[in-house]
Every structure is written in structure tokens, then in C-alpha cells.
Amino acid sequence: MAASSMKMHKITHTAAFWGFVAPSVVLFTIFFLIPLVLSIAFSFTNFDGWKTMDFVGLANFAELFRDKNFYGALGRTFVYTLFSLPFKVIIPLLIAALLCSDRVRFKSFSRTLVYIPVLLSSLVVGITINWMFSAEYGLVNFLITSAGGKALDWALNPYLATFVISFASNWASTGFYMIIFIGGIKSISNDIYEAASIDGCTSKQTFLKITIPMLAPTTFLAVLLATVNLLKEYALVQGITQGGPGIKTVFIIQYIFDKGFNSMQYGYASAISFIVMIIFALIAYVQFRFSNNGGEN
Amino acid sequence: MLNTKRDRIVNSSMTVLSIIVALAIIFPIVWLICSSFKQPNELFRYPLHMFSANPTLDHYRSVMAGGFMGYIGNSFFLAIVGTLITLVISSMCGYALAVYRNEIKYTNKVFAVFLLGTLIPGETLTVPQVSVISALGLYNNIWGVILPVVTTTTGIFLFRQMYMQLPLSFVEAARIDGCPEFKTFTHIMAPLASSTFVTLTIFSFMWRWNDYILPLLVLSDQKNYTIQIAIKNFIGMNGTDWSSILSASVISMIPVTIIFVILQRYIIGGISAGGVKG
Numbered sequence: 001m002a003a004s005s006m007k008m009h010k011i012t013h014t015a016a017f018w019g020f021v022a023p024s025v026v027l028f029t030i031f032f033l034i035p036l037v038l039s040i041a042f043s044f045t046n047f048d049g050w051k052t053m054d055f056v057g058l059a060n061f062a063e064l065f066r067d068k069n070f071y072g073a074l075g076r077t078f079v080y081t082l083f084s085l086p087f088k089v090i091i092p093l094l095i096a097a098l099l100c101s102d103r104v105r106f107k108s109f110s111r112t113l114v115y116i117p118v119l120l121s122s123l124v125v126g127i128t129i130n131w132m133f134s135a136e137y138g139l140v141n142f143l144i145t146s147a148g149g150k151a152l153d154w155a156l157n158p159y160l161a162t163f164v165i166s167f168a169s170n171w172a173s174t175g176f177y178m179i180i181f182i183g184g185i186k187s188i189s190n191d192i193y194e195a196a197s198i199d200g201c202t203s204k205q206t207f208l209k210i211t212i213p214m215l216a217p218t219t220f221l222a223v224l225l226a227t228v229n230l231l232k233e234y235a236l237v238q239g240i241t242q243g244g245p246g247i248k249t250v251f252i253i254q255y256i257f258d259k260g261f262n263s264m265q266y267g268y269a270s271a272i273s274f275i276v277m278i279i280f281a282l283i284a285y286v287q288f289r290f291s292n293n294g295g296e297n
Numbered sequence: 298m299l300n301t302k303r304d305r306i307v308n309s310s311m312t313v314l315s316i317i318v319a320l321a322i323i324f325p326i327v328w329l330i331c332s333s334f335k336q337p338n339e340l341f342r343y344p345l346h347m348f349s350a351n352p353t354l355d356h357y358r359s360v361m362a363g364g365f366m367g368y369i370g371n372s373f374f375l376a377i378v379g380t381l382i383t384l385v386i387s388s389m390c391g392y393a394l395a396v397y398r399n400e401i402k403y404t405n406k407v408f409a410v411f412l413l414g415t416l417i418p419g420e421t422l423t424v425p426q427v428s429v430i431s432a433l434g435l436y437n438n439i440w441g442v443i444l445p446v447v448t449t450t451t452g453i454f455l456f457r458q459m460y461m462q463l464p465l466s467f468v469e470a471a472r473i474d475g476c477p478e479f480k481t482f483t484h485i486m487a488p489l490a491s492s493t494f495v496t497l498t499i500f501s502f503m504w505r506w507n508d509y510i511l512p513l514l515v516l517s518d519q520k521n522y523t524i525q526i527a528i529k530n531f532i533g534m535n536g537t538d539w540s541s542i543l544s545a546s547v548i549s550m551i552p553v554t555i556i557f558v559i560l561q562r563y564i565i566g567g568i569s570a571g572g573v574k575g
Contacts, residue, residue, distance in 0.1 A: 013397060013400050014400075014401060016478035017393045017397045020390060020393030024386045024389070024390035027444060028410075030444075031444065032413070032414055032422065032448070035426045035429055036425075039425045049427075095318060098315050098318065099315055103308040104311050105312045107315070109319070110316060111319075113320065113322060114318070114319050114323075117323075117326065120553075121506070124528065124546045124549055124550065127528070127546050128325050131325075131539070137341045137343065142343055145343075146344070231418075232421075235509040238529065253421075256424065257423065257424075260423075266425075269424045270424055273424060277418070280421070281417075
């Protein structure tokens, strides 16, 4: 009796489990797992998003390895990521430390202000910063010329355009990473700080010798998230340069979309997506291994 | 005594520094808002001033006259319906992954599959996603931008975390009293996670309101545009329609900012707890 009732329960509970997860599983399968499989399948075809779909073997990948624009977009994405990453992590860390200090007042007010840009869509972030940097009648050029300098062509010079995109990206994400660091700083035990203060540590020593090392796991999380978010920068660029001047600020995700949706080369775009997915995963893996080894030492 | 005086100076200078930093960060938004009330001849003539000598609502009027109410309505539909679906399905899924973890061996494997969603950037799957959306007949349909995005690993993760912390004895007690499994969730366990519901509401509303890539690719008919796509269309091939884009951008900021200001203590707790995005 007891055993069969146990078995009944087991069946009911298994059914209930699948009932609870079914909506998420079904939607996730249709809109994530199937596209994942399709992405790999399309990459071996010349699919044009409409009717043509022939198996072309590895032709897309062969083309990809000869595609100068692919290397260009990938290279720009890496340079952009490496250039932006330190600012994306260090500035929020410093602000978080400042806005956690016992010496500072009105902390929650200041935190709220720093967080507000996080609420904006990437497109509006791009627009907001681009408005300040517009070549004619932009505030930044007005300040430069008022100070006697020469107005800069923010949109026409590739380096300046990349700088504006990086500036916008860092500006908008500062609040997000600040909150992550505040969480990390708050989880450091107060006893350590008290001990340091009894031993006569200066604030600078406390920050460099206690806060920074104790924050290592949080910093790792921030670096990982920031790297991935920089590598896939897209919507922000649409609010600033749309990839210009020429293709000088086309990053890899935009290159995929241009190939897929503008040139209707779904097969080729899928092949790029597949390679990019692997590169992103490798980068995350390397960072993960690197930080694990760091932790062991 | 000397020390306390020095301390006071350090304290107030650090407070001043922190406020300067905060104001500097908010400044671009303030500048955008102030610009949106300027007359066209003030926008495009040096010297620039912070505030308009003669503020105008013309940019807002012309944007609103251009069918903007419809785009705002579509955005609200996407954000509200999308958020409701996300809340229902992620709470159920996260609950089941936590509560059945001892009885059903493969719960962690199911969870691991969902974690793929955070490991693989959605942007790399957009091309085949659009093919799936078209194949389902959801192209140029608001549901075509809702259904693909409502399953968020973040949401499932947050609810799973929440229910892992609750003792399983709650569920066992309900079972002994003969409460059906689903009713145990809706009547006993779901109300206990109210803070998670609030956190995910804020995040999900913000994500959906700000969604850009799928609406851009899937909503081709102008009457289906969301506010983000309408804004994007002010950036034309022959330059940007700045006077419209300024006021449209300001309008687009209002709903998320209101929700944030009302519920901000949850959002800040939510990020520190989850440390996740997207």
C-alpha cells in the first residue's frame, strides 16, 4: 500500500514538475534551441532568407576566412573592447568605493543619479551622447571653441567616432557596475576594516590593500560581463554613427546583421554567427580559467 | 581636536566630490531634456545656453502629431504583456527547479539547458530567430517580438534562488494537508516570493520597453512600431531630425524612470543578488 502510494506521488510530482516548467521549456526550445540548431545548419547552406537553400558544404567558412571585412569588423571589435574595458570596470569601482565611504553623505541620492542612465535604451544612450558630441552645434565642440580650441570632427574621424561610442557605452553602464561593486564592498566584513583602522592604516592603504584584493571575485564578474557586453555592442552604435564613417565603426554583430538582413545572405551570416559564438565562448573560458588560477595562487 | 577638524574637511570634500561625480553623470540627460524645450534657432546657433530663453513645447507637439501615441501604446503592450508572461512562466519554472530538486534527479540538467541562454549571446542567434518567427506567421506581429524574449534565464534564476532559500517543509506541510501541487504554488509559495516578483517586474519592463533588435527586424508595418523603432527612424540617411529625436527620446525615458524611482530599493537589491543582466 505504502509503496504504491509513494509511486503515485512520484508520478504526480513528476507530472507537476513538467507542468510547471512546460511554458518556459516550450518557448525556450522554439526561440532559442531551434535557432541554435538552425544557425549551425544554415551555415552550410546558401540560404537567402526566402526560397534558395542549397547545401554548400564549407563554402561559407572558406569565404569567411578570406573576407577582409570580417577580419576588419572583428579586429575593430577587439580593439574597441580592449580600449573600453579598463574604463568600464575601474571608474564604477572608484565611484562605488566613494559612494560606500562612511565619510560621504547623501549617498543614496548620488547612487540614484549614477544609476539613471542604465534605465535608457542603448539607442537613446547613443543619441544622448551623440547630441553632446555633434560636430555642429554640439556642446563639446562649443566648449572647445569657447576655450580657443578647434572644433573636432567627431563623426568623420574614425578614432574620434570610436571614442564617442566608447564614452557612451561606459557612461551608460557605470551605474550597473557600480551597483555590482557596492554589493561586493558591502559583503566585506567590517571587522577587517576595524582591524586595519586600529593598526593605523590610511584610507588609501585600506582601499589598495583590503578593498581591492577582497573584491577580486566581484571584479572578475564585472570584467566578464563587461567584456561580453562590449563584444556585442550594436544598438548604441545605431544611435551614434550607424557604423560610419564608411565602415570604420562597424562591429562584429552589425556585420552579421548587415550580411544577413541587408545582403540577404542568411547562410553566410549564420556561418559568421557560428564562428563569433565560438570566439565569445573561448574568451569567456580563458577569462574564467585565468581567474581560477589567480584564485589558487 | 585638530584631528576632528581635519576629518570634517575630508568628509565634506569627499561628499562634494561624490555629488560632483553624480551630477556629471546625470548631466547629458539634463542637457538633452533642456535642449528638447529650445526653439530651433537656439538649438543650432552658438553660443549655446543651458536653458531656453523662450521654452517651447513645439517639438513635443509635432512628434505627438506624427502618430507617436500609437507607438507608445505598442511599447506599453509589449512591456506589460511581455512582463506578465515572464513573471508567470519564470516563477513557475524557477519554483519547480528548486522544489523538486530532491525528488527528480534531472532538475539540474534542465536548469543547465536554460543557462545556455546566458552563455550564448542572443545577438548571434538573431538571424535564425527571425526565420523561426516568420515560419510561425508572427512576422510584423507584436507577438513576434513578445514570445521570443519572455523566457529569461535571469528570471528563472532569480526565482530558483529565492525558492532554494525557503525550507521544503512548507511544501511538505501543504501536501500532508492534501493541497494539490499547483495550488500549493499559487496559494502558499508564490506570495512568499513577492519581492522577487517586484524585482523581475522592474527589470522585465525595462528590457521590453528598451527592446530594439527584434522589433527593428520583425515589425515592418509602421502602425506596429514601438517607440524605439520610431526614434530610430528619425535618424535618416540624410542626417538626423534632431528637433524630433530630442523630444521623442525624452518621452521614451519617462515610464522606466517613474517605475525606477518608485521601486528603486528593489532594483538595487536585485542586481546585487543576481549580478546578471539581459
